[in-house]
Amino acid sequence: MSNKLLAKGLAGALAASVALVPLMAQAGDLVIESWRNDDIDIWNDKIIPAFNEQYPDIHVSFKPTTPTEYNAALNAKLSGGTAGDLVACRPFDASLELYKQGNLASLNDLPGMDNFSDVAKSAWQTDDGSTTFCVPMASVIHGFIYNKEAFEEVGVEVPKTTEEFFQVLDKIKEDGTYIPMAMGTADQWEAATMGFQNIGPNHWKGEEGRKALIDGSQKFTDKPYVDTFTELARWKDYLPDGFEAISYPDAQNLFSLGRAAIYPAGSWDISLFNKQADFKFSAFPPPAPAGSDTCYISDHTDIGMGLNAHSKNAKDAKVFLEWMTGPAFAELYSNALPGFFSLSNAKVDIKDPVAQEFVSWRQKCKSTIRNSYQILSRGTPNLENDLWNISAQVINGTLTPEQGAQKAEDGLAKWYAPHQK
The missing domain is CATH 3.40.190.10 (Periplasmic binding protein-like II)
Structure with missing residues (x-):
């Protein structure tokens, strides 16, 4: 085979392998959408590795958007079918609208949701309180x-x-x-x-x-x-x-x-x-x-995490969300991100002195x-x-x-x- 034909064959094989990547990445790969672009290192260095200690086969990527652009960008991705599996939820109306549009799944049956008070869940519920659609994470x-x-x-x-x-x-x-x-x-x-x-x-x-x-x-x-x-x-x-x-x-x-x-x-x-x-x-x-x-x-009830109702990886996404309802995540999140105060009923020892000053109020x-x-x-x-x-x-x-x-x-x-x- 000539060098020219060999190069052409390799290029074709490479293109074919690249084309397969998105299909291969769907199973066991989770993408988190968020407006908190200032804590990407903490997710990548602490939170995701802690999850992977228990669930090594589920790959998680944290892909934030600039805060002022998040709502519009997320809506565009959801409309286009390109949004991540897990969606950071703003409190009350913005996320309620996403649920009403069919973009967030109900989490009523998610194990661990009873670890949060009614007040904590109220920021991510329907007005009548019958459906909760995001796991409460933290207040600020x-x-x-x-x-x-x-x-x-x-x-x-x-x-x-x-x-x-x-x-x-x-x-x-x-x-x-x-x-x-x-x-x-x-x-x-x-x-x-x-x-x-x-x-x-x-x-x-x-x-x-x-x-x-x-x-x-x-x-x-x-x-x-x-x-x-x-x-x-x-x-x-x-x-x-x-x-x-x-x-x-x-x-x-x-x-x-x-x-x-x-x-x-x-x-x-x-x-x-x-x-x-x-x-x-x-x-x-x-x-x-x-x-x-x-x-x-x-x-302020600031942030929760919801499931994209159209996620192709809903099963793995629910595993991550259930892990987030536990005391280990509450402790990790509150201390990895001082100033974000867990909404879990679990007792959390806040180690950062400035965060402790805030919460003492x-x-x-x-x-x-x-x-x-x-x-x-x-x-x-x-x-x-x-x-x-x-x-x-x-x-x-x-x-x-x-x-x-x-x-x-x-x-x-x-x-x-x-x-x-």
Whole structure:
């Protein structure tokens, strides 16, 4: 055979073998879809290897998407039949819609689901509670992470009230060594998630206000919400120069490089700062207005894991999901990802000191979840996305607090009957 024919034959054989790869990869190969692209190393280095110790024949790949693109990308993959077998579930409405569309399978019969409370499962259930479609994984808590060394250098203490919080920011700004607070508004979602939803529960009294928005007895134009936007608008004076163009990773870098004293946070940021910051840091809960007799924290049911109803590997996927319901996963996940607090009934010993600080707030403050997640983001415009844009504009100064509150209310009233009265 000539070299030319030999090369042609080899090329054909190679093409044939490549063409077979997708078919061969279907059995025993699981793909996890997620928006958490910052914890890929932990999945690959800790979680998946722990699973494979028990189930060595099931190969698992973790393939995340950028958080802001996840919902659209996942929907496109599901529509096109290319989505992974396991799907990281956002809480409440977004995942409920996926279930209603037939994209998530019921997990009512999955062994181990009784390891979770009704409250933990409620974020991934039908409204009547009859069907659970994701395994509850973790909640996250909002607050502020701070550079302990910066506080010592400037001579400030952890603030307990809103008034003390702004006094601390003023003193850090006056000192000039550190940016008072590291956050930008370029990506918008941080302004709502680490801003509005972080400080707001102290104004609207947590679950009391959240449920009042749902039943229509409170509106965004009421004082608690205007006060939240008013406080948020004051942040502008303490953010980095050009904060309007600063993205979420940019803000993380400013803090981890030691250039900023305070970082409006979700507890999920702990892992990154543990890895990147070379200074001591801790956290404090959102300060409440002076005279408040109760503090409130956003302790948000954040992430679950569901089964793609069209998975070709449903049997193996259920093995992975059942493993996730057990105490070993709860302990591993909570400590591999400090700041993600297991929703399992299993007792978990949290070893990270900053994560332990966050979770300790449950003992002294009342917990709530983000007020845009249950029911109120089912229509158009979507309240969650509206609050991203409105919160960013209020911080930027392109909307007044009153205008921001009115815009949120107007958007909700366009489709939600309890706000049309």
